[in-house]
Amino acid sequence: MKIGIPRALLWSIYLPLWKAFFNELGHEVVLSPPTNKKILNDGVTACVDDACLPVKIMHGHVIDLMDRADLIFIPRLISICPREYICPKFIGLPEMIRNSVAGGPKLLVLDFNAHKSIRHGYDGFIAIGRQLGARESAVRRALARAMKAQDEYTARLLGGSNPLMLLEGMALHAGIGGNKGTIGLIGHPYLLYDRFVSMDACRKLAQMGYRLIFPENILPEQIERTCSIYPKKLFWSYGKHLLGSGLAMLEKGMADGIIVLSSFGCGIDSFMVELLQRQNQRDFRIPLTVITLDEHSGNAGFDTRLEAFVDMLEWRDHNGHYFSPHGEGLYIC
C-alpha cells in the first residue's frame, strides 16, 4: 500500500519514525513535494480563514497527495510529553481536513497521546499497524526499529545538525560566506525548515556568513532548567521548547543575535515571544528580532528585515564598544 506523508507540520521532526514504521510493515511511503506556491494556494483556498499558516499549508499537502497515495497519514498529536499538551490545532487536524478538503481524502489517523506516559502514546502506533492488517507482534517489531531510527536522528539533531541538512541534503555548514558569528533561529519546525515558508532564511543567513543554531540543537535538560525560572509549569510542549531553547542560547552566550520566526495568529507564539523578549531585555540585551509570517509575506520585505538585522549585528560588533547601536547606556548621564 502507498502511504502518503505530507511534508507539513512536524514531518521534519518525526519522519524517520513514521517512515521506518510503515516501511517495516511492508508499505511504500510517498512524500508530498516541498511546499510551493500551488500547495500554499490550494491550502489557503480549502482551509478555514482563521487557521494559522502551517495548518493551511498542511491542507495543500494533503490535496497534493490525494491522487498519489492510497492513504494519507495524519498524526493527531494530542500530547508528546507526559503532563503536557500540544497545540489544539493538531488535535482537530483530521476533522478539519475531512471537512475542508473536497473529494473525501482517505486518511490514516494516528492518535498519539503521551499525557499519561510515553508508553501510552505509542499505543496509537499499535492501533494503526493493526488497522493496516499486521499482526501485533509484527507491529511491535516495526515500532521498535522505527524508534531506533528516530533516536539516531534526534541524536544527530542534538549533535548540531538540522532537518534541512539531514532530510533535504542542504549544505548549511557554518560560514559558507565567511564566519561572522552565530545567529539563533527560534521558531516552529514547520516554519524554520520549510524553505518556502521561511523564504529560505537559513540559506540566506548562511550565505551572509553566519552559523545557525536551532531549538533542535538544544538539550532537553537545558530547556527544562531554563524554563524552571517561571513560577508555573509551561504545559504547552512547543511553547516550552522554543522559549527554553531561546533562553538557553541567551544564557550560554551561544548566539550573537536571535531571530524569531513566528506564525501570524499563533497563540503559543504570542506568549513565547513576549517572555523571551522580556527576559532578553532584562538580563542579556542581545539583538533580537521577531518576523511574523503569513500567506501574504513577500520576499522583498523579508530580505530587508534579515539584512537590517545582520547590519545591526555588524555595527554592534564594530562600534558597540564606544557607541552602542542597540541603546545600551543611552540614558546614563
Ligand code: SF4
Ligand atoms: S502552534 Fe501555532 S503555528 Fe503551530 S499549529 Fe498551533 S497555532 Fe498554528
